[in-house]
Amino acid sequence: PTGSVEVITGSMFSGKTEELIRRIKRAILARQRVQAFKPRIDDRYDAHRIVSHEAVSVEAVAVGTSASIEERVLDETDVVAIDEAQFFDRGIVEVCDKLANRGLRVIAAGLDQDYLGRPFPPMPELMAIAEEVTKVHAVCAVCGGPASRSQRLIPQATTVLVGGAESYEARCRGCFEPRDVPR
Ligand code: ADP
Ligand code: MG
Ligand code: ZN
Numbered sequence: 556p557t558g559s560v561e562v563i564t565g566s567m568f569s570g571k572t573e574e575l576i577r578r579i580k581r582a583i584l585a586r587q588r589v590q591a592f593k594p595r596i597d598d599r600y601d602a603h604r605i606v607s608h609e610a611v612s613v614e615a616v617a618v619g620t621s622a623s624i625e626e627r628v629l630d631e632t633d634v635v636a637i638d639e640a641q642f643f644d645r646g647i648v649e650v651c652d653k654l655a656n657r658g659l660r661v662i663a664a665g666l667d668q669d670y671l672g673r674p675f676p677p678m679p680e681l682m683a684i685a686e687e688v689t690k691v692h693a694v695c696a697v698c699g700g701p702a703s704r705s706q707r708l709i710p711q712a713t714t715v716l717v718g719g720a721e722s723y724e725a726r727c728r729g730c731f732e733p734r735d736v737p738r
Contacts, residue, residue, distance in 0.1 A: 556633075558655035559686040562640075563664040564678060567705040568693040568725045571664040572607040572638055578662050579613050579636050587633040587660075591615035592624050594642035596717060605638045608719070621646035628654060640665030641675045642715070648680045669714050670707040670723070671733045693725030704731040 563574045582589050593605055595617045604612040615636075618624055621643050628635055635654055640647060640663040651661045667682070667690070669675045682688050695702040702725035709722050716722060726732075 556658045556660075558658045559660055560651050560655045560681070560684055561660070561662045562678070562682050562685040562688045563662065563691060564667040564682065564688065565691040566668065566693050566703055566725050567666065567723045568608060568720075569691040569702070570607075570693070571666075571691055572605060573609065573611065574689065574691055575636055575638055575662060575664040576605065576607060576611055576613050579634070582634045582660070588629075588631050589634040589636060590628060590632050591636040591638070592618055592627070593638045595619045596639075596642050596715070605636075620644055621650045625650045625653070628659070632659065634660045634662065637661070637663040638665075640681060641667075641678050643677065645677045645680070648677050648684060651681060652684055666705065668704060670705055670716070672704055672731060675714075695727040695730050696724035697726055697730035700727045700729075702727045702730075704728065704733075706731060 563571050565571055579589055591605055591613055593615045602617050605615040606612040651663060654661050663681055665678050666675050667678050692701040704726050705723050706726045707723055
């Protein structure tokens with residue numbers, strides 16, 4: 556088979572993980588062999604599952620690096636799913652590319668922007684090499700419009716702050732305040 560890379564991207568709460576899980580479940584229904592991975596850093600809910608904000612989940616392996624995804628992919632695997640791809644090293648781009656070249660279907664979900672609205676490496680590169688990019692949108696917590704950005708609600712000036720509704724809310728371009736603490 557000809558492989559491909561699919562990217563699912565958008566802000567926090569936009570349904571990236573839900574969409575990833577939906578595609579994984581459909582691949583399993585089609586009797587495809589699926590392996591799912593997530594970064595070890597994302598231990599918000601469960602070390603062995605990909606879990607959406609709605610608490611829907613599928614089994615996954617938590618790994619520390621992109622190289623360890625490559626090592627773990629089995630010969631018989633048809634589909635590789637990766638959640639929170641923005642937390643992986645830049646090597647993830649080459650790993651996804653190689654797997655797709657070998658004929659696998661690679662589906663990667665991740666944030667396109669950080670808490671200041673800046674492109675979140677390595678997602679831009681991943682989006683560039685992908686056959687298909689799906690941008691999903693949350694509901695803006697301020698105005699109810701389609702949200703594309705993740706507003707940080709607590710002060711912390713580091714790009715990586717793993718958290719949920721207590722630390723972030725979804726906002727549209729107009730309501731987004733790209734600072735550490737909203738007014
Ligand atoms: P992501 O992986 O993009 O962070 P999830 O797939 O885990 O998102 O969760 C999406 C779910 O989050 C939605 O189905 C909804 O139930 C819930 N949710 C909470 N806040 C919002 C919001 N502001 N906009 C959209 N969905 C939200
Ligand atoms: Mg998610
Ligand atoms: Zn808004």
